[in-house]
Amino acid sequence: MVLYVVGLGLGDEQDITLRGLNAVKKSKKVFLENYTSVLGIELSKLSEFYEREVVLADRDCVETGADQILEDAKDHDVSFLVVGDPLCATTHSDLIIRAQELDIKVEVIHNASVMGAAGSCGLQLYSFGQTISIPFFREEWRPDSFYEKILYNKKGGMHTLCLLDIKVKEPDFEAMCRGKIVYLPPRFMTVNQAVEQLIEVEEKRQEGAYTRDSLCVGMARLGQKDQTIIAGTMEELLTADFGAPLHCLVIAGDVHPLEEEMLKQFRIKH
Amino acid sequence: MVLYVVGLGLGDEQDITLRGLNAVKKSKKVFLENYTSVLGIELSKLSEFYEREVVLADRDCVETGADQILEDAKDHDVSFLVVGDPLCATTHSDLIIRAQELDIKVEVIHNASVMGAAGSCGLQLYSFGQTISIPFFREEWRPDSFYEKILYNKKGGMHTLCLLDIKVKEPDFEAMCRGKIVYLPPRFMTVNQAVEQLIEVEEKRQEGAYTRDSLCVGMARLGQKDQTIIAGTMEELLTADFGAPLHCLVIAGDVHPLEEEMLKQFRIKH
Numbered sequence: 001m002v003l004y005v006v007g008l009g010l011g012d013e014q015d016i017t018l019r020g021l022n023a024v025k026k027s028k029k030v031f032l033e034n035y036t037s038v039l040g041i042e043l044s045k046l047s048e049f050y051e052r053e054v055v056l057a058d059r060d061c062v063e064t065g066a067d068q069i070l071e072d073a074k075d076h077d078v079s080f081l082v083v084g085d086p087l088c089a090t091t092h093s094d095l096i097i098r099a100q101e102l103d104i105k106v107e108v109i110h111n112a113s114v115m116g117a118a119g120s121c122g123l124q125l126y127s128f129g130q131t132i133s134i135p136f137f138r139e140e141w142r143p144d145s146f147y148e149k150i151l152y153n154k155k156g157g158m159h160t161l162c163l164l165d166i167k168v169k170e171p172d173f174e175a176m177c178r179g180k181i182v183y184l185p186p187r188f189m190t191v192n193q194a195v196e197q198l199i200e201v202e203e204k205r206q207e208g209a210y211t212r213d214s215l216c217v218g219m220a221r222l223g224q225k226d227q228t229i230i231a232g233t234m235e236e237l238l239t240a241d242f243g244a245p246l247h248c249l250v251i252a253g254d255v256h257p258l259e260e261e262m263l264k265q266f267r268i269k270h
Numbered sequence: 271m272v273l274y275v276v277g278l279g280l281g282d283e284q285d286i287t288l289r290g291l292n293a294v295k296k297s298k299k300v301f302l303e304n305y306t307s308v309l310g311i312e313l314s315k316l317s318e319f320y321e322r323e324v325v326l327a328d329r330d331c332v333e334t335g336a337d338q339i340l341e342d343a344k345d346h347d348v349s350f351l352v353v354g355d356p357l358c359a360t361t362h363s364d365l366i367i368r369a370q371e372l373d374i375k376v377e378v379i380h381n382a383s384v385m386g387a388a389g390s391c392g393l394q395l396y397s398f399g400q401t402i403s404i405p406f407f408r409e410e411w412r413p414d415s416f417y418e419k420i421l422y423n424k425k426g427g428m429h430t431l432c433l434l435d436i437k438v439k440e441p442d443f444e445a446m447c448r449g450k451i452v453y454l455p456p457r458f459m460t461v462n463q464a465v466e467q468l469i470e471v472e473e474k475r476q477e478g479a480y481t482r483d484s485l486c487v488g489m490a491r492l493g494q495k496d497q498t499i500i501a502g503t504m505e506e507l508l509t510a511d512f513g514a515p516l517h518c519l520v521i522a523g524d525v526h527p528l529e530e531e532m533l534k535q536f537r538i539k540h
Contacts, residue, residue, distance in 0.1 A: 009287060014292070017382075019285055022284070088389050089389075089394075097532070110280060111381065116355045119358050158400050261367065
């Protein structure tokens with residue numbers, strides 16, 4: 001049978017394509033991957049709208065083989081829903097390869113992704129360099145390998161899209177030591193936190209990938225009704241209020257006149 | 271009233287989102303931009319499915335002010351349809367800025383774009399550098415400013431997405447000299463032509479951005495039922511058959527093991 005890997009886009013249940021909805025309606029089982037991104041609505045609303053039970057597939061389920069999903073797909077059509085576009089990250093490549101090895105037909109249904117919608121920020125998508133991910137720093141773990149990538153993009157005049165960390169269904173190790181399985185509440189990195197971490201790394205590395213005065217554009221809930229886009233210096237974005245998740249950030253490289261013009265509407269108000 | 275700028279995705283009339291379809295149905299006038307990309311279906315089929323007359327908006331119409339579109343949008347809802355995502359290129363920024371200056375509310379409805387769907391090629395989208403456009407070379411006009419961009423991406427280990435030229439509704443200057451307005455038939459650059467031009471430029475520049483042995487991935491009709499993806503060296507792609515438009519091309523930078531694994535399925539057959 002067919003494993004449909006369906007992009008849901010960025011906002012709510014209305015952002016699925018007609019082709020995607022058709023696949024969901026044909027499917028006996030519907031899974032939603034919920035650990036790399038989140039939609040702006042409740043799961044129950046999605047279930048109701050699609051007239052299907054939607055089962056959450058967490059990281060454990062998907063990365064440890066997705067056996068349940070593949071088992072189901074042998075006998076009947078199954079939809080695996082992904083927020084954004086299914087192939088914008090390699091997260092789901094493994095599932096697709098495994099399905100093909102089992103002779104399950106795979107159909108990918110594309111949709112808008114943050115990597116495309118980032119064009120909303122007024123900076124030209126053609127001029128974006130490699131994308132980086134900024135992880136939550138912990139006391140003893142402050143990895144900054146993204147720094148060289150920003151630096152390289154910057155030297156080439158390119159903008160850098162920064163995807164910000166998400167922690168969903170993280171185990172509570174303290175509780176586990178007491179023999180209980182408990183998950184921490186979900187956490188989503190804000191633009192403010194990302195900028196704070198970036199400034200810390202620049203202060204340590206001092207190679208001039210950016211400064212507190214570098215122009216950035218922070219974006220929240222991209223593609224949703226209440227999306228918020230604010231352009232300003234890193235210093236300014238440290239305290240700007242972006243509201244609810246998801247947030248992402250662009251560090252501007254060389255800015256061209258048409259980009260200037262587009263950015264005007266998003267400049268921070270003082 | 272509202273100017274809806276609606277992404278149609280990459281394939282056919284089924285790739286619009288529910289939100290997009292809703293906007294089209296609310297609109298009194300519907301325009302389709304048809305000079306930066308094309309869908310895989312006829313205009314008449316689109317009209318029929320949307321139950322709206324769809325008016326083609328060519329480059330002249332959009333770039334010289336889009337007066338008709340904006341005039342209509344003052345009095346009633348208008349949809350401006352764009353293949354792919356509306357904000358992946360700056361082409362439509364000007365229309366949006368002008369509408370806002372006229373106090374027309376603009377709502378952008380995102381969709382899949384080639385820049386996202388290029389992730390289908392098996393190379394990780396995060397590792398793509400700046401995107402280039404390859405124009406049709408003419409006898410006296412062989413611009414190669416894209417070369418430095420590929421070189422810079424390559425030195426940083428990044429992949430390069432190459433968008434290939436489209437000529438739609440180009441005036442026939444010979445006929446115009448005889449006083450007639452005649453348009454040439456549309457032309458779409460193939461992967462073969464793009465690779466041929468790239469090799470010519472490398473032979474001239476000789477800075478080693480790539481060679482005939484460089485790994486590339488050619489893609490045709492991305493996101494459509496019969497999409498074709500073939501990975502091979504430039505030499506191999508010179509003669510590979512990709513079929514009907516649209517084509518695009520990725521020049522690989524550093525290839526990681528998971529990418530190798532994904533690419534296997536697309537390797538050219540000898």
